[in-house]
Amino acid sequence: MPILRSLFFFLFLFFSVHSEEDTPIARFRRYLQFNTAHPNPNYADPVSFLISQADSIGLQARTFEFIPSKPVLLLTWPGSDPSLPSVLFNSHLDSVPAEPDKWSHPPFSATLTLDGKIYARGAQDDKCIAIQYLEAIRNLKARGFVPLRTIHISYVPDEEIGGFDGSAKFVPSKEFEDLNVGFVLDEGQASTGDEFRVFYADRSPWNLKIKASGAPGHGSNMYDNSAMENLMRSIEVITKFRDSQFDVVKAGEAMNSEVISVNPVYLKAGITTPTGYAMNVQPSEAEAGFDLRLPPTVEPDLIKKRIAEEWAPARRNMTYEYYMISFGIGSYHPLMIIEKGPLRDYMGRPLMTLTNDSNPWWPVFKQAIEAAGGKLTRPEILASTTDARFMRERGIPTLGFSPMTNTPILLHDHNEFLKDTVYLRGISVYESIISSLSSFKGESHKMHSTS
Numbered sequence: 213m214p215i216l217r218s219l220f221f222f223l224f225l226f227f228s229v230h231s232e233e234d235t236p237i238a239r240f241r242r243y244l245q246f247n248t249a250h251p252n253p254n255y256a257d258p259v260s261f262l263i264s265q266a267d268s269i270g271l272q273a274r275t276f277e278f279i280p281s282k283p284v285l286l287l288t289w290p291g292s293d294p295s296l297p298s299v300l301f302n303s304h305l306d307s308v309p310a311e312p313d314k315w316s317h318p319p320f321s322a323t324l325t326l327d328g329k330i331y332a333r334g335a336q337d338d339k340c341i342a343i344q345y346l347e348a349i350r351n352l353k354a355r356g357f358v359p360l361r362t363i364h365i366s367y368v369p370d371e372e373i374g375g376f377d378g379s380a381k382f383v384p385s386k387e388f389e390d391l392n393v394g395f396v397l398d399e400g401q402a403s404t405g406d407e408f409r410v411f412y413a414d415r416s417p418w419n420l421k422i423k424a425s426g427a428p429g430h431g432s433n434m435y436d437n438s439a440m441e442n443l444m445r446s447i448e449v450i451t452k453f454r455d456s457q458f459d460v461v462k463a464g465e466a467m468n469s470e471v472i473s474v475n476p477v478y479l480k481a482g483i484t485t486p487t488g489y490a491m492n493v494q495p496s497e498a499e500a501g502f503d504l505r506l507p508p509t510v511e512p513d514l515i516k517k518r519i520a521e522e523w524a525p526a527r528r529n530m531t532y533e534y535y536m537i538s539f540g541i542g543s544y545h546p547l548m549i550i551e552k553g554p555l556r557d558y559m560g561r562p563l564m565t566l567t568n569d570s571n572p573w574w575p576v577f578k579q580a581i582e583a584a585g586g587k588l589t590r591p592e593i594l595a596s597t598t599d600a601r602f603m604r605e606r607g608i609p610t611l612g613f614s615p616m617t618n619t620p621i622l623l624h625d626h627n628e629f630l631k632d633t634v635y636l637r638g639i640s641v642y643e644s645i646i647s648s649l650s651s652f653k654g655e656s657h658k659m660h661s662t663s
């Protein structure tokens with residue numbers, strides 16, 4: 213009896229240690245356990261972990277530091293024809309912060325529950341794809357698959373805070389140029405249904421400030437053209453425009469991400485006193501701020517005209533400024549007003565990747581999903597922004613995709629989790645995608661010159 217018991221104990225130990233160290237789920241959980249949350253993301257340890265994984269698979273690894281302590285890790289699986297444009301799989305190393313007291317399990321514990329849920333900040337956004345890429349390549353290599361095109365995987369810092377020290381430095385670099393990238397897959401979002409979601413564009417965020425001025429006056433008088441009156445009139449006009457866009461969404465004619473959103477984020481007015489506001493003074497200045505998001509289908513000049521003529525017209529003593537959250541080729545300054553908006557690539561084309569047969573990569577990608585037993589929903593514009601915009605600015609076709617079906621969308625939320633079965637299925641989806649894209653012969657020249 214004691215012998216049997218110790219045998220069972222030995223077997224238990226063997227399997228538990230074994231499963232801790234050698235399974236795809238264990239490797240995913242280890243990657244989730246690095247605390248990569250802002251404001252102080254740990255980049256060094258996950259990068260060492262990824263390099264050790266790359267070594268065990270037999271991938272080449274290089275690290276670039278465009279900004280000290282903010283590494284970009286690049287893994288490479290050389291293709292048999294290195295002259296063909298390569299395929300790049302991107303993910304970001306960092307995560308948004310988590311509030312541990314609002315979580316059912318510590319956010320960097322990667323707790324695996326009995327029903328197969330893995331709880332961690334980053335489980336969906338986007339550490340899943342980071343390791344799935346590697347597991348897919350591990351399996352393809354084990355089967356003796358040889359890619360025709362070179363496959364690169366990039367791990368970039370700071371995506372969650374705008375990517376300015378990450379992709380915004382990497383993508384315009386000589387090092388990136390040398391990769392001769394023909395097609396990119398970057399992160400997408402979970403799907404609550406049976407079908408996978410795919411994103412062909414991001415909306416472009418603008419920060420809009422409008423300011424009204426007018427003669428100050430006694431609170432008891434009715435003035436024409438006072439600052440408050442002018443600002444309130446503008447807010448009415450903007451609200452009407454917002455309603456017209458929202459109505460289209462409510463009628464089911466477009467998705468939230470396909471219309472222009474304009475949402476008030478602050479109001480600033482009033483003469484302050486030590487106890488509050490002077491209640492009998494009409495102020496000479498009043499200001500409001502808006503978060504404006506433009507889909508790439510919108511002509512930016514039309515919005516600029518609308519702002520100048522209707523939202524903040526000079527004839528009503530209004531001024532305005534807008535900051536496009538831009539980046540990209542050249543230098544970045546957060547308060548730079550750029551005339552040519554980031555809705556266009558370097559050739560002046562809308563920043564979106566075509567999802568029809570005129571993009572030769574699209575049918576290859578779509579068929580790869582189907583070959584893995586999956587289906588895609590109608591391609592979408594992402595409501596927010598990702599690093600994909602930097603690649604699209606260079607004219608490189610880029611799709612956002614994270615293989616998560618039947619999963620609640622929990623990115624940036626409390627109790628972010630991913631089910632083990634969903635995670636494992638994603639690996640086989642990437643096996644299909646990586647083998648199809650890397651075997652694709654049709655695109656024998658680079659899509660666009662980037663010189």
Ligand SMILES: [Zn+2]
Binds near residue numbers: 338399
């Ligand atoms: Zn993300």
